[in-house]
Amino acid sequence: SAPFALIAGPCQMESRDHAMMIAERMKRVTADLGIGYVFKASFDKANRTSLKGKRGIGLAEALPVFEEVRREFDLPVLTDVHTEAQCEEVGAVCDILQIPAFLCRQTDLLVAAARTGRVINIKKGQFLAPHDMKNVAAKVTESGNPNVLLTERGASFGYNTLVSDFRGLPIMAETGLPVVFDATHSVQQPGGQGGSSGGERRFVETLSRAAVAVGVAGLFIETHEDPDNAPSDGPNMVPLERMPDLLKRLKAIDDLVKGF
Amino acid sequence: SAPFALIAGPCQMESRDHAMMIAERMKRVTADLGIGYVFKASFDKANRTSLKGKRGIGLAEALPVFEEVRREFDLPVLTDVHTEAQCEEVGAVCDILQIPAFLCRQTDLLVAAARTGRVINIKKGQFLAPHDMKNVAAKVTESGNPNVLLTERGASFGYNTLVSDFRGLPIMAETGLPVVFDATHSVQQPGGQGGSSGGERRFVETLSRAAVAVGVAGLFIETHEDPDNAPSDGPNMVPLERMPDLLKRLKAIDDLVKGF
Amino acid sequence: SAPFALIAGPCQMESRDHAMMIAERMKRVTADLGIGYVFKASFDKANRTSLKGKRGIGLAEALPVFEEVRREFDLPVLTDVHTEAQCEEVGAVCDILQIPAFLCRQTDLLVAAARTGRVINIKKGQFLAPHDMKNVAAKVTESGNPNVLLTERGASFGYNTLVSDFRGLPIMAETGLPVVFDATHSVQQPGGQGGSSGGERRFVETLSRAAVAVGVAGLFIETHEDPDNAPSDGPNMVPLERMPDLLKRLKAIDDLVKGF
Amino acid sequence: SAPFALIAGPCQMESRDHAMMIAERMKRVTADLGIGYVFKASFDKANRTSLKGKRGIGLAEALPVFEEVRREFDLPVLTDVHTEAQCEEVGAVCDILQIPAFLCRQTDLLVAAARTGRVINIKKGQFLAPHDMKNVAAKVTESGNPNVLLTERGASFGYNTLVSDFRGLPIMAETGLPVVFDATHSVQQPGGQGGSSGGERRFVETLSRAAVAVGVAGLFIETHEDPDNAPSDGPNMVPLERMPDLLKRLKAIDDLVKGF
Incomplete structure (x- = not known):
């Protein structure tokens, strides 16, 4: 019944200055x-659609930036890990390690992430049912780390389309773990533009409102000052300037339903 | 931006007294x-799953009850029609004629319903995309009847399961027509009990909250004083005694989001 | 283990001469x-997508043509019925009455069709699982007519797309009823062209081969001398001139697997 | 137009003796x-459903067995890789490196596998469309390795169910790469038994027949002398003793259609 927390930022860490700018802006808005x-x-x-897609600045360059964001703005930081080898290094800096949806069944990655003792945010695979996530979460909790978040990000629905099944939020909450709704990837159209993924930004508010009304511990929304020119997930990121109004509405719904 | 209207009642008209009891109770709650x-x-x-399923009291017996509900409680009444032949007779009494989801592409039924001049509530077929409904609605409006409601009731998702895609509500609203969310049939598990359909009543509030937060003109919720012994759709009807609290919460969300 | 039968012809009866031409050509090819x-x-x-779609020549004009096709070419004929009222009239002429997929759960239509004593071909709804069809078939057989065919024509798969689940053929065959594969509508893209349905003719052979290899009692393939200018289902009809080679290949597979 | 090749063996390498026994039996049958x-x-x-699922004997113990199978029976061998680090070691021994479906979008794994110069068999993700695989394959071919196989193994269809879309075989073949059909995992019911995956062995022949009739370069079928007591994928493995008859039928269909 606590207010929702917001996980937000750009899809990719593009540069130190870009990360600092967004952290600063979002800290102010949320405060x-x-x-x-x-x-x-x-x-x-x-896991870009194509070998040609930009991949980001890399771990070595990113970790000092995460440290600076934490120190400068007193903010917890989250990033995703893709291999066992990355877990320890990322865990030394970041507060939350995120398991990508495609990788949510990879036992060794989950166990390595668990061992950092950090909070582990597991994205639900597009190929899994909400009730399947209890087995996934147990791979972390039975490895001795009870700090798990479960994130809904859409289920495969035909080709190149995802659908958000809001029954999944209470089903996943039955695990006792906090449930997060990822509005950005839920509106993704995987592979929908041939060589890259499409998306429909206009439905981020639609689905976020629904999630908050149902009841969530957290929201995940990617944002960018110029999404249409962002290196990835542009079609589904929310422009930074629209975040204050969006969050104000979502917070009002959250306040209301958490008071029921 | 008007508050949502509620379409509610038992799945089947079981008897005159049963209908009057529910109409009276629901009128008080909603007032x-x-x-x-x-x-x-x-x-x-x-369209029961099996030939053995109970079908209801029939048109001849039901029409006088609808008249009595209208007169006694000053309420608009809605019922579904299945053949062209029924439209005129039903239209002489009922305020809203509903086209069942399976029949939403039957041109002659839509045109016959349209000709009554009554409001036509078209349920979206489980096999249709939200954007397909503009063609369906046009069969009524181009027949000279602009009074159309579009109702979301879930889309086929694998076998014996439906999923509610809340992007569909704003997509259907782009037609300019009022959009209704049917929470009862969205939690149905078609054919899920072998010889009859199953359902998960516990998700009626989940999906209704989501719908209201996204924004709807109406909600459709079936209710019964003893759902587990009702002749049809028992697994997904809401007990009558729980309707006041449920509606209170939904109304609060509606008031909030309509004020945005 | 009998060879497959072929149900084929144009989507719409366009005229007496057109029907006779196709019946004559197809009779020769199949013989x-x-x-x-x-x-x-x-x-x-x-149930055209749009009110503007052409609907065919109508029952009164079509029945004498069916009679002429039967008499002239000594062929059984099949057509689809949409209302109870049509069943008796159609049953007086046609050998097989077909229940459209959208209507396969309409009890009164199934019972009215059953009472003609004719063979009833029920298309499986896009919204049904193969195992659901035993309940559908029972509405006819329990009405005293054991002559039922079950036809697979694709299941809803996301929006505007169907998928053919070939596990459905043996599942439906467990009823003891002959199972038909409709290759034409399985490659349909419902509503896929906005105001009408699309389709991918190039997969008719793909899916027909699969069906025959799995084992079917019948195939359903629509054909036209000029599909791209046909009034409906053009994108998924097979050109008449390609039918001989297609059927030759399918017959060879059928002969082989029926000999196993 | 070459006859199909068969990729077959137990789901897990259980022991040296078990592997040798199956390789010997299958070599004889296929020869x-x-x-x-x-x-x-x-x-x-x-990626077992649960942490408790048995995982196999491990890389260090398995590689000498693969070497022995190759040497003793003069057979090419295939195994799946999960991390970049494994690729070089596996590539030193095995003829084909297989990319698991969940991992088919992991760029670094694909590139590391590509660099071994071995044949790379990429399983299509359950969350991907057939036409998406051209981008996946290009990650290998653009890394300088043209030896790629694409394997269909079912697409997500609602929850805990997969469906095989046979249109996907010719669509993937448009890449010019050989296409394999994995009949074992196509009949899997992911997570369908709560703590492990279910499956329906009885449809392996159904779907294999369909695939061969459509046309494939290869078939993938897991087999075991006692599937019901196998440590994984038991519900969908074919008993070893049934393989000769199954393959005989599939080979007959393949011979026929490759002659068209």
């Missing part, structure tokens, strides 16, 4: 609204 | 909350 | 190959 | 039928 904020960025987009 | 109310009951369940 | 042939045409396309 | 044979076993099941 004004009384929303807990976690800065998010990916140092590597490891 | 207390300032919610517009439409009484709903089916005189014939024309 | 050469030793394939049993049923002439198929629709007198009314009752 | 009798004139089918090219690739021995398959997994040294590690890296």
Whole structure:
């Protein structure tokens, strides 16, 4: 029944200055609204549709930036890991390690992430049912780490389309773990542009409202000052300037339903 | 931006007294909350899973009850039609004629319903995309009847399961027509019990909250004083005694988001 | 283990001469190959995507043509019925009455068709699982008519797409009823062209080969001398001139697997 | 137009003796039928549903067995890789490196596998469309390795169910790469038994027949002398004793259609 926390930031960490700019802007917006904020960025987009897609600045360059964001803005930071080898290094700096949806069944990655003792945010695979996530979460908790978040990000629905099944939020909450709704990837159209993924930004608010009304512990929304020119996930990122109004509405719904 | 209206009642019209009891109870509940109310009951369940399923009391017996509900409680009434021949007779009494989801592409039925001049509520077929409904609606509006409601009731998702795609609500609203969310049939598991359909009543509130937060003109919720012994759709009807609290919460969300 | 029968013809009955031309051509082709042939045409396309779609010549004009095809070519004929009222009239002439997929759960239509004593071909709804069809078939058989065919024509798969689940053929065959594969509508893209349905003719052979290899009692393939200018289902009809080679290949597979 | 090759073996490498027994049996069966044979076993099941699922004997123990199978029976061998680090070591021994479906978008794994120069068999993700695989394959071919196989193994269809879309075989073949059909995993019911995956062995022949009739370069079928007691994928493995008859039928269909 605590207010939702927001995990937000650019899809990719593009540069130190870009990350700092977004962290600063989002910290201000969320502080004004009384929303807990976690800065998010990916140092590597490891599963682009095409070999030609930009992948980000890499782990070595990104870690000092995550440290600076934490120190400078006093913010927890989240990033995704793709291999066992990355877990320890990322875990030394970041507060939350995120398991990508495609990798949510990879036992060794989950166990290596668990061993860092950090919070582990597991994205639900597009190929899994909500009730399947209890087995996935147990790979982390039975490895001795009880700090798990489960994130809904859409289920495969025919080809190149995802659908968000909101029954999944209470089903996953039955595990006792906090449930997050990822509005950005839920509106993705995987592979929908041939050589890259499409998306429909206009439905981010639609689906976020639904999630908050159903009840979530957190929201995940990617944002960018100029999404149409972002190196990845542009079609589904929310412009930074629209975040204050969007979050204000979502916070009002959250306040209402958490009071029921 | 008007408050949502509620279409509610038992799945089947079981008897005159049963209909009157539910209409009376629901009128009181909705009046207390300032919610517009439409009484709903089916005189014939024309597409039961099995030949053995109970079908209802029939048109001849039901029409006088609809008249009595209208007169006694000053309520608009809705029922579903299955053949062209029924439209005129039903249209002489009922305020809203509903086209069942399986029949939403039957041109002659849509045109016959349109000609009554009544409001036509078209359920979206489980096999249609939200954007397909503009063609369906046009069969009514181009027949000279602009009074159309479009109702979301779930899309086929694998076998014996439906999923509610909330992107569909704004997509259907682009037609300019009022959009209704049917929470009862969205939680149905078609054919899920072998000889009859199953359902998960516990998700009616989940999906209704989501729909209202996204924004709807109406909600459709079937209710019964003893759902587990109802002749059809028992697994997904809401017990009558739980309707006041449920509607209170939904109305609060509606008030909030309509004020944005 | 009998060779497959072929149900084929134009999507719509366009005119007497057109029907006679196709029946004559197809009779010759199938006789050469030793394939049993049923002439198929629709007198009314009752569920077009749009009100503007052409619907066919109508029942009154079509029935004498069906009679002439039967008499002239000594062929059984099949057409689809949409209302109870049509069943008796159609049953007086046609050998097989077909229940459209959208209507396969309409009890009264199934019972009215059953009462004609004719063979009833029920298309599986796009919204049903193969195992659901035993309940559908029972509505006919329990009405005293054991002569039922079950036809697979694709299941909803996301939006505007169907998928053919070939596990469905043996599952439906467990009813003891002959199972038909409709290759034409399985490659349909419902509503896929906005105001009408699309389709991918190039996969008719792909899916027909698969069906025959799995084992079917019948195939359903619509054909036209000029599909791209046909009034409906053009994108998924097979050009008449390609039918001989297609059927020759399918017959060879059928001969082989029926000999296992 | 070459006859199909068979990739077959136990789901897990259970022991040296078990692997040798199956390789020996399958070599004999395939030689009798004139089918090219690739021995398959997994040294590690890296993505079991639950932490409790058995994972196999591990890479260090498995590699000498693969070497012995190659040497003793003069057979090519295939196994799956899960991390970049494994690729070089596996590539030193095995003829074909297989990319698991969940991992088919992991760029670094694909590139590391490509660099071994071995044949790379990429399983199509359950979350991908057939036309998406051209981008996946290009990650290998643009890394300088043209030796790629694409394997269909079912697409997500609702929850805990897969469906095989046979249109996908010719679509993937448009890349010019050989296409394999994995009949074992296509009949899997992911997570369908709560703590492990279910499956329906009885449809392996159904779907294999369909695939061969459509036309494939290869078939992938897991087999075991006692599937019901196998450590993984038991519900969908074919008993070893049934393989000769199954393959005989599939080879007959393949011979026929490759002659068209």
